[in-house]
Amino acid sequence: MDFKFTEENLSRIESVRKKYPDSKAALMPVLYIAQEQNGYITREVMDEVALVLGIKAVDVLGVATFYTMYHTSPVGKYHLQVCTNVSCMLKGGYEMLEETVKKLGIGVNEVTPDGKFSIEEVECMGSCGTAPMMAVNNDYFENLTKEKLNEILDSLK
Amino acid sequence: MEKILLLDIPNYHRIDVYREHGGYETVKKAYSMSPDEVIDEVKKSGLRGRGGASFLTGLKWSFMPKTSDKPKYLCINGDESEPGSFKDRQIFEFNPHALIEGALIACYAIQAKAAYIYVRGEYHNWIEMLQKALDDAYSMGLVGEKMKETFQTPYECNIYIHKGAGAYICGEESSLMNSIEGKRPYPRVKPPFPAQNGLWGCPTTINNVETISNIPAIIKNGWQWFSRIGEPRHPGTLLFGVSGHVMKPGVYELPSGVLLTDLIYNYAGGVPGGKKIKCVIPGGSSMPPLRGDQIEGVKMDAESLKAAGSAIGTGGVIVMDEDTDLVRVLARITKFYYHESCGQCTPCREGTGWMLKALNRIARGQGTTSDLELLIDVAKNIEGNTVCALGDAAAWPVKFMITRFRDEFEKAVKKEVVMPVASMVHSMRHTALPLAELKKN
Numbered sequence: 001m002d003f004k005f006t007e008e009n010l011s012r013i014e015s016v017r018k019k020y021p022d023s024k025a026a027l028m029p030v031l032y033i034a035q036e037q038n039g040y041i042t043r044e045v046m047d048e049v050a051l052v053l054g055i056k057a058v059d060v061l062g063v064a065t066f067y068t069m070y071h072t073s074p075v076g077k078y079h080l081q082v083c084t085n086v087s088c089m090l091k092g093g094y095e096m097l098e099e100t101v102k103k104l105g106i107g108v109n110e111v112t113p114d115g116k117f118s119i120e121e122v123e124c125m126g127s128c129g130t131a132p133m134m135a136v137n138n139d140y141f142e143n144l145t146k147e148k149l150n151e152i153l154d155s156l157k
Numbered sequence: 158m159e160k161i162l163l164l165d166i167p168n169y170h171r172i173d174v175y176r177e178h179g180g181y182e183t184v185k186k187a188y189s190m191s192p193d194e195v196i197d198e199v200k201k202s203g204l205r206g207r208g209g210a211s212f213l214t215g216l217k218w219s220f221m222p223k224t225s226d227k228p229k230y231l232c233i234n235g236d237e238s239e240p241g242s243f244k245d246r247q248i249f250e251f252n253p254h255a256l257i258e259g260a261l262i263a264c265y266a267i268q269a270k271a272a273y274i275y276v277r278g279e280y281h282n283w284i285e286m287l288q289k290a291l292d293d294a295y296s297m298g299l300v301g302e303k304m305k306e307t308f309q310t311p312y313e314c315n316i317y318i319h320k321g322a323g324a325y326i327c328g329e330e331s332s333l334m335n336s337i338e339g340k341r342p343y344p345r346v347k348p349p350f351p352a353q354n355g356l357w358g359c360p361t362t363i364n365n366v367e368t369i370s371n372i373p374a375i376i377k378n379g380w381q382w383f384s385r386i387g388e389p390r391h392p393g394t395l396l397f398g399v400s401g402h403v404m405k406p407g408v409y410e411l412p413s414g415v416l417l418t419d420l421i422y423n424y425a426g427g428v429p430g431g432k433k434i435k436c437v438i439p440g441g442s443s444m445p446p447l448r449g450d451q452i453e454g455v456k457m458d459a460e461s462l463k464a465a466g467s468a469i470g471t472g473g474v475i476v477m478d479e480d481t482d483l484v485r486v487l488a489r490i491t492k493f494y495y496h497e498s499c500g501q502c503t504p505c506r507e508g509t510g511w512m513l514k515a516l517n518r519i520a521r522g523q524g525t526t527s528d529l530e531l532l533i534d535v536a537k538n539i540e541g542n543t544v545c546a547l548g549d550a551a552a553w554p555v556k557f558m559i560t561r562f563r564d565e566f567e568k569a570v571k572k573e574v575v576m577p578v579a580s581m582v583h584s585m586r587h588t589a590l591p592l593a594e595l596k597k598n
Contacts, residue, residue, distance in 0.1 A: 021357060024340070025337060026339065028320065028322060031322075059339075062341040063340070066324060066341050067323050068323035069278045069323035085442075086240050086241065086438075086475060086489050086490055087241055087400040087475055089485075090400075090401045090477060090481065123238070123325065123496060123497065124239070124240035124242075125279045126237055126242065126277070126279065128243050128398060128406070128473065129400050130406070131400060138281035138282060140282070
């Protein structure tokens with residue numbers, strides 16, 4: 001499937017490039033723009049990013065596959081990221097993850113058939129003082145309890 | 158009590174409020190001094206880096222070449238991915254202008270063309286807050302080409318925010334630079350150090366967000382004022398993030414040298430249920446853990462913690478009560494380093510996986526005492542044998558947790574050593590027994 005940046009995103013890319021002395025450095029922000037437009041990053045997307053920035057496709061592949069926040073397969077409309085690292089674990093992070101799995105009936109790194117939810121077990125998100133926590137897309141939900149978690153999941157339409 | 162970064166002033170994150178309280182005036186003072194005088198002031202203040210290594214900030218700045226054909230850069234590390242650390246986030250939210258003002262002064266001191274603030278991608282909403290603050294500063298002519306006019310100076314610089322994408326390794330300074338450059342973020346071999354060969358091969362200084370945010374107060378009030386706060390060998394206030402089994406977890410700004418027990422019991426309200434403390438990690442998950450009976454009288458500063466057998470790290474204090482299963486904790490910490498190892502160096506890439514397997518085995522109740530030796534052996538073979546410090550960070554918790562809590566780990570493993578023949582053959586090298594004898598047993 002072909003991927004082309006929208007006109008609007010092409011102009012966003014132009015302004016991002018001005019932050020850096022060379023175009024390769026714009027790769028990370030451009031991958032974010034691509035992911036925003038396409039939902040996740042396919043090989044076709046990577047090829048197009050390489051073309052737009054005038055860099056090698058293999059360099060795009062190397063970067064896109066290194067980071068956890070670039071998705072190379074589809075994620076749900078609500079991407080649930082539950083932290084289980086040590087501070088969260090001490091406060092019930094694993095219970096929150098189990099509850100999420102139980103409630104949605106899918107496993108970690110899976111997407112619900114309707115494409116609404118996906119679950120990821122994440123490493124420390126910097127919410128140790130407000131543990132346990134979960135991020136829904138970009139938003140943090142902290143000091144979770146099972147009740148609060150259920151309430152949040154129910155509210156996501 | 159004196160605070161520098163997290164002040165009790167409502168809406169201090171707003172540029173108008175920040176300026177009402179004298180914000181951005183210190184830039185003028187700094188620009189009336191020579192760059193070397195600014196560096197000297199920071200040097201004399203004794204400010205040490207807040208990112209983990211506690212290196213002297215002024216000294217680091219003085220490593221920058223005075224003359225260079227290439228542009229110079231400042232990197233500000235806000236990757237903040239160390240488990241137990243959540244302090245820089247408070248600065249982005251409550252005092253972003255101290256960071257921007259500090260960056261303007263630091264850039265001038267090292268004569269940098271631009272500063273890149275690297276913020277972890279998960280902090281998307283905090284990046285927006287910081288971006289708003291930066292946009293406000295730009296529109297008031299405090300940053301960029303208009304600053305020449307505003308500050309009546311020939312000097313100008315730009316500040317940019319670079320968003321990370323979820324990799325702990327990018328908190329390592331050279332990995333961070335590769336990440337900004339759009340390369341796969343493997344740490345670089347040092348030397349050359351960033352001051353010679355940093356961003357795009359240019360002279361670069363890299364400091365932590367909290368370090369840079371302290372600069373305006375130091376220049377404003379003078380080095381003498383700063384050097385008198387807290388412990389003289391590690392002066393100033395520190396942002397301590399307390400998490401785990403405490404009543405009031407959170408970030409506390411306190412003078413360095415505060416007692417660890419004071420921090421836990423007085424500020425963070427002690428342990429729920431009045432339980433005893435089994436273990437404390439005083440500086441983020443990479444630092445050696447202390448036993449509950451080792452924390453009495455320990456001061457929170459780099460030198461005191463070193464003497465106590467740990468390190469200040471990022472000041473992220475993780476408290477674990479007497480009911481905590483340390484095998485599970487160590488397995489979880491090791492899982493983190495296994496996940497975050499970038500894969501460049503074999504000892505770290507393979508070793509973290511081995512350690513995780515052995516720890517999971519113990520957590521399942523299938524471990525043996527030889528697994529404990531194996532873990533310590535693997536940890537020792539990672540430590541010091543990798544390009545960057547992630548290897549050490551993975552090895553230390555394993556080495557120190559097992560050594561300091563030996564009883565607990567002994568209890569979790571089977572006493573008898575179940576040795577498959579293969580490992581007996583291996584051990585033959587250390588015994589006089591012939592192989593045939595071993596097989597008979």
